[in-house]
Amino acid sequence: MKEFAIPLKKGCRRPMIELYKLPTLIDSVSVIPIFSLPLPLIEKFFDIKLILENELIEGFGGYEKGSVYSIKNFKIGELNFKDFEVFVPFNPRIRFPFLLSATLFYGMSYEIDTINEKFIVRMKDEQSFEREFKIRDLDGKLYPQIDGTLIQDIDFFLQDGYIFY
Numbered sequence: 001m002k003e004f005a006i007p008l009k010k011g012c013r014r015p016m017i018e019l020y021k022l023p024t025l026i027d028s029v030s031v032i033p034i035f036s037l038p039l040p041l042i043e044k045f046f047d048i049k050l051i052l053e054n055e056l057i058e059g060f061g062g063y064e065k066g067s068v069y070s071i072k073n074f075k076i077g078e079l080n081f082k083d084f085e086v087f088v089p090f091n092p093r094i095r096f097p098f099l100l101s102a103t104l105f106y107g108m109s110y111e112i113d114t115i116n117e118k119f120i121v122r123m124k125d126e127q128s129f130e131r132e133f134k135i136r137d138l139d140g141k142l143y144p145q146i147d148g149t150l151i152q153d154i155d156f157f158l159q160d161g162y163i164f165y
Contacts, residue, residue, distance in 0.1 A: 003122040004078040008114065015112040017119050019076065020045065022097040026112060026119060030101035031151075032057055032135060032142055033084075034064075036092035047072040052135065057087055057142055064089040068135045068142070076100065077121060078129050085135040087142070103144040103151055104133060 009016040015026040022037075035042055042048060052068035066089035074084035081104075109122040134145040144151045 001122055002125055002127075003120055005113075005118040005120045006077045008112070008117045008119055010117065015114075015119065016096075019098055024098040024100060025094075025096040026110075027099050028102045028112075030059065030099060031103055031144055033086045033101045033104060033133070034092070034094060034099040035069075035086050035088050035097065036094050036099070037088075037097050039088060042069070042071075042088065046074070051085055052137055052142075055087070055137065055142060056140075061093060064091075064093065066090045066092075070134075076104065077119075079104075079121070079131055080129055081131050081133050083132045083134060085133055087135065101144070103146060106144075106146045106149070106151060 006017045009018060009023060012023075015028075017024050017026065048069045048071050050067060051070050055066060055068055057064050057066075064087070066087055068085055068087055071084045071086060072082070074081045074086075105121060107123070107127070111118075111120040111122075113120055132145075132147055136143050136145055136150065
């Protein structure tokens with residue numbers, strides 16, 4: 001097993017790390033990574049390409065409209081995403097420059113260690129630090145694809161205030 005750790009930002013109520021000198025939220029329930037920086041700023045610092053225009057995503061905070069961009073060589077610790085697709089909302093409601101979704105760490109183990117103030121990622125020895133993260137539009141809904149594996153939601157319904165899968 002191999003692993004790497006990134007320090008957690010001190011004094012934050014939510015699990016946050018620093019990437020590219022900016023606060024970054026680790027969101028364990030999020031499916032799609034989001035960049036809330038203005039597009040001209042993203043273009044200034046990253047090699048980006050428009051992938052999907054005028055898309056809609058749904059989350060616990062409601063709906064967001066925006067576009068999906070591909071970023072070349074986005075690093076999270078020792079992970080290097082050769083192709084990293086990210087949703088950029090037109091009018092972001094989140095206050096974090098980067099929101100990293102749980103799906104980015106698919107097939108790995110990750111730990112938010114608040115005692116030692118570290119975000120730890122573990123992976124099998126045979127796994128590569130080079131990855132690809134893509135976002136696919138299937139019938140009007142966005143789905144993540146990591147290293148060629150499409151990750152689909154489990155359908156669920158509410159009954160008497162409980163969630164059933």
